Amino acid sequence: MENKKYLTFRIHDLHYGIEAGMVQEIFPLPELIPNIEASSDIIGILNLRTQIVPVIHLDWLQGYPPKVCHLSDYIIILQWEGLQxxxxVHxxxxxxxxxxxxxxTVPYNxxxxxxxxxxxxxxxxIESETIFLLDSKKLVRQPETLVTLIWDAQSQLEVPTAFDDGQQYEEYQTPNFYDLCCPHTTSEERAIFQQRAVHLRQSFKESEVTNSLMALAVIGIGDKYYGLDLKLVREFTNIDNLTPIPCCPKHIVGNMNLRGEIVTLVDIRNILNLPMTPINxxxxxxxxQFEDVIVGLPVDKVLEVVYLNPAEMTPLPALELLYNAQYLRGMAFFQGKMLSVLDFPKILTEGELTVNEQI
Structure with missing residues (x-):
């Protein structure tokens, strides 16, 4: 029996999941281009590096009026039937x-x-949680309408308009994104929504660059942000059980039972020259997972998935070179802060993280 991976998320008080193989990117909600003429499932569209991507709101798909969107909401990009x-999600x-x-299984209709x-x-x-797994084949009820929408919007991108100045469609659409989705936003919040949209629609000039992007899971440890190669990430989870292991170094937090699999929790704060804090x-x-080694890394935050051009990484500052440079691949800007890209295989193989069973 082959297991499947699902990315889980929440909308309101409900827990959903979708096949992880469909997921391409995750990022905070930007300002959307309202799409009044589209089917009722599409709340708007976004310009993702010169590619038009329709945005589905599950409330609309279910036939309910959508509740107010927030700055803390997220967009999950999916590959569906050859389309993006x-x-x-919230x-x-x-x-x-x-x-x-x-x-x-559930009864149809x-x-x-x-x-x-x-x-x-x-x-x-899963335990006391009920997760509704979306049927990927039925996410779009009107494929022909969707294709036409993408085609029409894509053709308009090549025509220079007043929309190119970064003030995205707000003044020209009635209702605009804020009237439709988040009428109570402040001017500061609108500026953040707009800046996110500007960042997302910046194109890559060469396809070679696009193909070489690094997919990173952004995690927060203390007050610092770190990027972890998404290929190595099996899942994000909460620590809901913890069994200490006697006679182990301090960085070995203990074991947790993850749906029947025992996973050792390893704290990498000391390696990164960060203060150790209790794991609760x-x-x-x-x-x-790296090769045949599976470990759990306690973190303070799981932020999002980003795609980084390796050429955009900057050299390590002098302060970093003094301490943990051997465990970092480089640094990049992320939401106004510096993002340190971890070299996790080196942390695992050269960071003395193994448990000495003879202690």
Whole structure:
């Protein structure tokens, strides 16, 4: 039996999941271009590096009026039937690996917890949590309309307009993004939404650059941001159980039972020259696999997934060179702060993280 990975997320009080293989990018909600003439499933479109991406709101897909969007919401970019689409979510949670035994089928064209099951492939029950797994084949109810929408909007991108100055469509659409999605935003919040949109639509000049982008999971440890190669990340999770291991170094926090698999938690703060802090139940962790080694890294925050051009990484500052340069691949700007890109294989192999069983 082959397990499948699902990215889980929340909309309002409901927990959803979608096949992780469809997910391409995750980033905070930018200012959208309202799409009044589209099907009721599409709340708007965004310009992602000169590619038009429709944004689906699951409330609209379910037939309910959408609630107010927030600056803290996220966009998940999906590859669907050869097209890029996206869904708007309120909170991105962990990556889960599920097998068929924990997934229950649901009646088609029925309702469960006020959810239209026509768009649900199954329901997974993990402990006390119910996760509704979306049916990827039914995310778009009108494919022809969607293709026409993308084609029309894409053709308009090549025509110079007043929209190119960064004030994205707000003055020219009635209702505009804020009237439609978040009428109570402040001027400061609107500026952040607009800056996100400007950043996302910046194009890469050469396809070779695009193909060489590094996919990074951005995590927060203390007051610093770190980038971790997404290929090494198995899932994000919360620490809901912890068993100490006697006679181990301080960086070995203990073992946790992750759905029947025992994963050792390893604190890398000391290696990164950060102060050690207690790891408590309820803290977040990133489960990382390198070759045949699987460990959990306690972190303070799981922020988002970004795609970084390696050429944009800057040399390490002198202060970093004095301490932990051998464990960093470089640095880059992220949301106004410096993002340190971790060399996790080197941390694992040269950072003396192994448990000495003879102690």
């Amino acid at each position: 689409i996206s869904i708007l 909170q991105v949670n962990e990556m889960l690996e599920l097998d068929d035994e924990v997934i229950e 029925g309702f469960l917890f006020d959810i239209n099951t026509a768009f649900i492939a199954g329901v997974a029950k 139940i309820g803290s977040k962790a990133v489960v990382v």
